[in-house]
Amino acid sequence: MRIVLMGPPGAGKGTQARRLSESTGMKHLSTGDMLRAEVASGSELGLLAKGFMDRGDLVPDSHIIAMIQQHIDHPAGILLDGFPRTVVQAKALDEALEQTNTPVDQVIHMSVDIDELVKRLSNRALCGDCQTPYNLESDPPSQPGICDNCGGSVAVRVDDRPEAVTHRMKVYQDLTAPVLDYYKSHGDVVEIVATGSPDEVFEKLSQTIKSGMPGVNAN
Template identity: 40%
Template sequence: MRIVLLGAPGSGKGTQAKLLVEKYGIPQISTGDLLRTAVKEETPLGIKAKEAMEAGELVTDEIVLGIIEERLKEPDALHGFILDGFPRNIPQAETLDNMLNTIYQPLEKTILIDVSFDDLMQRLTGRRTCADCGQMYNVYTSAPMLEEVCDKCGGKLIQRADDNEETIRHRLKIYTSQTEPLIAYYKQQSKNVAIAGTGEIEEIFSSITDVLQPLVKVKTESVNVIASKPEEKEGGEVNAANEEKQEVEEKVTVKKAATKKKAVTKKKAVTKKKAAPKKKAVTKKKAVAKKKAVTKKKA
């Protein structure tokens, strides 16, 4: 399956992506991770991306798409992928569609993890992380037993600098302005499905897998059809061979019967022919006896 996960910062799409990877065995492809890896490994596209970032410019869609295309050609992505963080707008979506169609891997479904603005604000502004062990908390939904103290190791809990209310409001505003047209774009293609992103993680995951089940079924049926074709072909050849063999055997039987019939007829004719001289001999014997009787009478 080839899907895109859509969702605002704090929607939980990263968590759901990891669960999908575990269930279906397809890779999660995050554009942020790809860019960092490409820059670190100094690939040709990574060098271009680094130059753009160092110049304070945005990495172009051309570079991002090039990196995605390279990633999709790797063996683990041949049977499907989960795109996370891309596309973000319609021009990117259109370019992505063209690229995927070129490599014969068209997008099958987009899943929007839908969370209200107020819930997103609560999730993001309430996030806290242990400075020592990295354990995550939320002061609104999963607060530690002691304020600002990690339950796991006793370390100090800190808040990310960009998790303040003003910054988050700005990020969500940008996300909404970009994503709403993108959702409409995929709805026109009958590919987008919205999933409620509130509730237990397992419940949200179950809703997502329900949406994806038809794709799994189609893939399974396709594999079964492909796997059964050689058997059908082999079976067809065997049946054809058996029919041909039977036909030959029938012809041979008919031919043998005809030959036998001719032989019997010929034998009867020969026997009849041989019997004819015996009849003549009997007739001749009778004639001689009759002649002798007449001669005797005259005398």
């Protein structure tokens, strides 16, 4: 079972993907989390990726594809979050999955109003050590700047700062939105309006997975 979860920055893909992974047993693959881990480790890929990420640009396709291909084989299925982001990546994913006869089963697009996205992004923060996400307005750490989970430093991501947000939205429209057209040409893309509480959005996604993938128990 292979699910692609799509949506603009701030749509809540990561939060919902983690919950769906827990409820279905599917492996959550987040290219954003993987890249931030590479940056934190100081690896060759991390050093390359940091400059692109700080500007709000996409990391080159070849590096993302090589990274994700190492993780796509999982017996319980995979839930892709943040990949594919370009048509080149989508085609590469299809080619990789064809080798094991496990094509993409479902593409879910989480849509959110642009004003809501900007508000969400400006309040989003992350622990630099354990990657625990926070919302500075609705779910801040107990002590400002300190992670409740590990005591690490919590800060707004560089690519969530106002100067980068507008650029990220343009990058999404220019490069990632065409991926929706690619998948629509191969089959239906399920549209989910990702507004409301996190629990309400999770329920919408769970029902979508249940209806589209018999045998998967998302609850």
